Amino acid sequence: MFRREFIKRSLQISALTVFNKAWGLTPLPPAVQADVIIIGAGIAGLSAAKILKNKGLSVLILEARGRIGGRIWTDKSLGFPVDLGASWIHGINKNPIKQLADQFHIKTVPTNYNASQVYHPNGKLLSGSEENQLYKRYDGIYRLLMDIRRKRMQQRLPDISWQQALDQVLSQQSFNANALAELYFALNTEIEHEYAADLSQLSLFNWDVETPFGGSDHLVLNGYSQIVENIVKTAGLTANILTHQVVQHIDYGSASGVQITTNQAVFSASRVIVTLPLGVLKANTVEFYPALPKAKQVAIARLGMGILNKTYLHFPDYFWQQDERIQIIDSISMVKGHWAEWLNSHYYTRQPVLLGFNAGQHGSEIEAMSDGEIIDEAMQTLFQRYGNDIPQPEAQLITRWGSDPFSLGSYSYIATGASVADYQELAKSVNQRLFFAGEATSSDHPSTVHGAFLSGLREANKVWAITNKR
Ligand SMILES: Cc1cc2nc3c(=O)[nH]c(=O)nc-3n(C[C@H](O)[C@H](O)[C@H](O)COP(=O)(O)OP(=O)(O)OC[C@H]3O[C@@H](n4cnc5c(N)ncnc54)[C@H](O)[C@@H]3O)c2cc1C
Known part of the structure; x- marks a missing residue:
């Protein structure tokens, strides 16, 4: 009334x-x-x-x-543009966002996902052949998961989550702790980060429904x-x-x-x-x-509604320079889903900035942590990679999309x-x-x-x- x-x-x-x-x-x-x-x-x-x-x-x-x-939000508080929401135009062929970027003379630059490095939890950089082996093993598991999917669909059995299917596979194979960490790393960066959800949440039947435009992914320079x-x-x-x-x-x-x-x-x-x-x-x-x-x-x-959160760390200098062409720096974590994927922002912006991603469960967990706690956790990964004498960041930008009342998550996914x-x-x-x-x-x-x-x-x-x- x-x-x-x-x-x-x-x-x-x-x-x-x-x-x-x-x-x-x-x-x-x-x-x-x-x-x-x-x-x-x-x-x-x-x-x-x-x-x-x-x-x-x-x-x-x-x-x-x-x-x-x-969810397109460019922050300029660090003195240069930083995207807290979307960064990439996914597949530039006939993509209307690429057409708009061209029309507005906005610069975009392709991301080469192969220009990447993977670090082992012991801080060792994986060699090319070790990386190949890791992804070969992942491909093998992926094929088994897709077999389970095909059979369940043929037999008209109900949908299950990726994790339930993975548990079936793991019950028939033995993995030591390192091999398991590598497998979860690959699943986290390939699947969980893309869909902003945990394997335990994602539908095995209907996760890959999108119709890609084709062509490479381009990062929008100077802010989406x-x-x-x-x-x-x-x-x-x-x-x-x-x-x-x-x-x-x-x-x-x-x-x-x-x-x-x-x-x-x-x-x-x-x-x-x-x-x-x-x-x-x-x-x-x-x-x-x-x-x-x-x-x-x-x-x-x-x-x-999935969670993908970004942590930008702005350092006093570009201390991690190894190979100028490296765009993605990955870390295998012994704790599933923790700080696995990083973007070498310096490659795109020339600023001494690293961007760490966390998705799904750990993406949600960090929302309850203070900035200081998040930075400490992120730095542990960087200490493992680069040694303990690297500088502390002088500034940070950390997203908490799940707690944002006008978004309450990052983007949608097809749940089980x-x-x-x-x-x-x-x-x-x-x-x-x-x-x-x-x-x-x-x-x-x-x-x-x-x-x-x-x-x-x-x-x-x-x-x-x-x-x-x-
Ligand atoms: C961290 C992150 C990274 C991403 N990366 C990419 C990427 O690289 N490439 C890509 O293509 N996509 C990416 N996305 C997804 C992309 O950003 C979204 O799919 C897209 O921007 C959604 O647009 P929208 O208009 O549907 O929703 P929104 O942009 O969320 O717009 C909805 C609007 O409604 C407003 N609103 C909410 N509640 C109310 C209310 N009660 N009253 C009035 N207004 C309200 C909100 O403030 C908002 O402005 C990313 C998203 C996130 C969070």
């Missing part, structure tokens, strides 16, 4: 303006109504807004944070945020974006349109495109009235028991009023920037097709 009264009263624009002034917030634009409201100013929301604005519709984007970009900033600039979207608007309630039950209540005001629109991250949808921090259809709720619950149909379910519109975009609605390219971008285009075109018919 109270909320509905509040909504009615809040619709008075003058009251809103007074409210905003009282709190020293940017005054709201003269109208809080729009043809289309888009929730979230990540790449999905911005790509949708660009199309709809271009068609002549009035568009408002409500964004909870004080910045645009969402350049892409979103240029979209906003070239589409003239600045005035359409309202920041610090935390959407709390979406009422799509009325025949006249959709009402959205934020922490600051109430807005209304004929149609709404929701680009909330899967983590936010899972947490139910945004209330839908009426509740979302059961099938959509099931899909939200079934899909997984889920399938690509769940992504398709999430993409379905409701009552021709509520539309859903974002990486977790892309069945061809989930978990990626290009998937999110294309989902925004997809939903904008759906909205336009309906609007245009009337």
Whole structure:
């Protein structure tokens, strides 16, 4: 009752303006109504807004944070650009993000995953042939896992996790501690880091659903945020974006349109495109009235929201220079999933920076640790590699995407028991009023920037097709 009264009263624009002034917030634009409201100013929301604005519709984007970009976030506090979210354009062939980068004259550089080094836990660098052997053994296990998958699918047995399949393989082979650490290292860097989830969470049947564009992966130089900033600039979207608007309630039950209540005001629109991250949808921090259809709720619950966290360490100098061409520096850890993969940022930026990744379980664990504890743990790996007399970092940037209330995770994955149909379910519109975009609605390219971008285009075109018919 109270909320509905509040909504009615809040619709008075003058009251809103007074409210905003009282709190020293940017005054709201003269109208809080729009043809289309888009929730979230990540790449999905911005790509949708660009199309709809271009068609002549009035568009408002409500964004909870004080910045645009969402999981595309370039930080400049170290004095140079550092990407805390996405870094790579995955597969440049016909990739719309590469096309945007080219159009905006944004520099990108290919990553050569073979330009890598692997360190043993005892600090020894693996020789080329040792590395080859490690990956040969991994390929053998991988083939056995895929055999289990094929047989289970043929026999119509239920899905299991990667870990359950691996346990079957391991029960028939004996591995000493080193060989096991090497196997888990390969699985961690090849699978868990890519899908931001543990082997115990990932579906064996449906983990590799994406349709790759092909071509190499390119890292965006000088910050991925350049892409979103240029979209906003070239589409003239600045005035359409309202920041610090935390959407709390979406009422799509009325025949006249959709009402959205934020922490600051109430807005209304004929149609709404929701680009909330899967983590936010899972947490139910945004209330839908009426509740979302059961099938959509099931899909939200079934899909997984993974964790990949980044730790940038800025050192006083580039002490780890061995081979100038090395881009990836890996470490086999005796503790599964700890600090296995590092990017030699110096290769790309010429700054004395190392970037450590942690995914899945350890990615989650570090979120509860202080910066100091995380650095100490990271440094243990570096001491093993480079000796105890290396300098301490003079600055660090550490992400905690799982604790970020406007993301609650890094990107989606297909959890055991889920399938690509769940992504398709999430993409379905409701009552021709509520539309859903974002990486977790892309069945061809989930978990990626290009998937999110294309989902925004997809939903904008759906909205336009309906609007245009009337
Ligand atoms: C660490 C990390 C590394 C990654 N690396 C890559 C990579 O190299 N390449 C790649 O292709 N992809 C990568 N990704 C994935 C990629 O960043 C995402 O798939 C993509 O940016 C998602 O875009 P989106 O628009 O769907 O969601 P988002 O960017 O999350 O946008 C959703 C927006 O909704 C807003 N929001 C949330 N709650 C509310 C609310 N209640 N009210 C109003 N607004 C709200 C958020 O603030 C956000 O701005 C990475 C992600 C992470 C976290």
